[in-house]
Amino acid sequence: MRITVALFAHLSTFQPDGHGGRGARTFDVAADTTVGDVIGMLALPDEPRVLFINGRHADDSTVLAEGDRLAIFPPIAGG
Amino acid sequence: MSGTGADAQACPPPLTPSDDLAMRARLGASHVAIVGCGGLGSNAAAMLVRSGVGKLTLVDFDTVEEDNLNRQLFFRDQIGMLKTDALADTLRRIEPDVDLMLVRECLDEENLLGVVEGADVVIEAVDRADVKAMIANVLCTDAPDLPLVSTSGLAGIDSANEIVCERVGENFYLVGDLHSDVRSGLPLLASRVMVAAAHQAHAATRILLGYEEP
Numbered sequence: 275m276r277i278t279v280a281l282f283a284h285l286s287t288f289q290p291d292g293h294g295g296r297g298a299r300t301f302d303v304a305a306d307t308t309v310g311d312v313i314g315m316l317a318l319p320d321e322p323r324v325l326f327i328n329g330r331h332a333d334d335s336t337v338l339a340e341g342d343r344l345a346i347f348p349p350i351a352g353g
Numbered sequence: 354m355s356g357t358g359a360d361a362q363a364c365p366p367p368l369t370p371s372d373d374l375a376m377r378a379r380l381g382a383s384h385v386a387i388v389g390c391g392g393l394g395s396n397a398a399a400m401l402v403r404s405g406v407g408k409l410t411l412v413d414f415d416t417v418e419e420d421n422l423n424r425q426l427f428f429r430d431q432i433g434m435l436k437t438d439a440l441a442d443t444l445r446r447i448e449p450d451v452d453l454m455l456v457r458e459c460l461d462e463e464n465l466l467g468v469v470e471g472a473d474v475v476i477e478a479v480d481r482a483d484v485k486a487m488i489a490n491v492l493c494t495d496a497p498d499l500p501l502v503s504t505s506g507l508a509g510i511d512s513a514n515e516i517v518c519e520r521v522g523e524n525f526y527l528v529g530d531l532h533s534d535v536r537s538g539l540p541l542l543a544s545r546v547m548v549a550a551a552h553q554a555h556a557a558t559r560i561l562l563g564y565e566e567p
Contacts, residue, residue, distance in 0.1 A: 322483045322485070322486030324486055324489040324490060326521065329523045330497070330522065330523060331494055333490075347531075349483075350532065351482040351535045351536050352504075352506070352507050352508045352539075352541060353504060
């Protein structure tokens with residue numbers, strides 16, 4: 275199935291094409307792929323993050339569906 | 354307005370600027386919880402009070418220190434006071450009738466929901482990235498209908514025009530440039546901090562008035 279993944283802030287450098295930026299990339303993944311599977315596939319660092327699928331909050335165990343848009347934000351310190 | 358969850362979803366349609374009395378009435382009946390009373394929270398609180406928001410919950414466990422004065426809304430004679438108490442004094446000088454709930458404790462996954470209960474909007478204004486993530490993950494999971502205005506990326510001297518407010522989830526709004534991290538040794542300048550705080554206050558105000566986009 276096909277999903278899109280948007281990586282924000284410094285995580286954008288982990289997109290497979292290495293081009294960075296905030297644009298979402300398209301991925302073909304197996305059925306029943308979880309958010310955690312995608313994080314592992316992209317080798318994202320183990321750090322705090324906030325996840326949304328189609329604008330709804332998600333976690334690592336959430337199973338993705340065809341056409342989903344996964345967005346991953348790493349909170350940035352400062353306040 | 355009042356209530357977490359379904360009540361927040363059931364708010365009336367957006368008010369237009371010509372509905373001045375209705376707009377003031379709605380803000381006056383509104384409740385914003387501000388988690389963290391440092392550079393973001395103290396300045397956002399003052400803007401919300403000046404805009405007529407009737408009730409604020411102020412959350413912070415820390416005391417005012419001299420090195421806070423370069424960007425936080427505190428004064429030299431408040432050094433050593435709890436930030437919640439010092440900020441409350443200042444806000445009541447702006448608007449004596451503002452209703453303030455002061456929470457002088459450190460938030461965690463266990464007490465967060467109880468602390469923000471009854472708020473119409475939550476402003477996340479803490480400094481640590483892991484606490485920002487905890488607040489977003491707890492509220493987006495357990496109170497998904499409660500709008501949350503969070504911040505990521507306001508340090509340094511890059512253009513203030515890079516700091517924007519985006520709606521990145523149904524009820525999750527994110528302010529910042531998404532890259533300027535204090536952990537990289539970047540300074541926190543009053544001007545950039547206040548731009549971010551103003552975005553947070555304005556996004557909260559718009560949400561209270563019924564607008565979904567920041």
